[in-house]
Amino acid sequence: MKYKRKFKLNPHDIDxxxxxxxxxxxxxxxxxxxxxxxxxxxAMDAAKSGISEITELLAKLHDQKNWYGHDPKNRPVPMG
Structure with missing residues (x-):
């Protein structure tokens, strides 16, 4: 089976x-x-493994976000 490389998810889906x-x-x-x-x-080892896996996945999601600052007078500007 082949996985899609791109997904169509909106910010609500990601949240x-x-x-x-x-x-x-x-x-x-x-x-x-x-x-x-x-x-x-x-059980501790199994829980630790799951905790690490989820933490790494949350980090991947976080790293793929485009962070924007919002100034009401201007368009959103990428931060960082």
């Missing part, structure tokens, strides 16, 4: 994806903490 990933990240962090209390190293 929704980021919010869902953040909630999953929170859930996996809770799983990690519970596993740590129970000294379950296998």
């Amino acid at each position: 929704l994806i980021e919010n869902c990933l953040s909630k999953e990240l929170h859930h996996r962090s809770e799983v990690f903490l519970q596993s740590e209390k129970q000294h379950d190293t296998d």
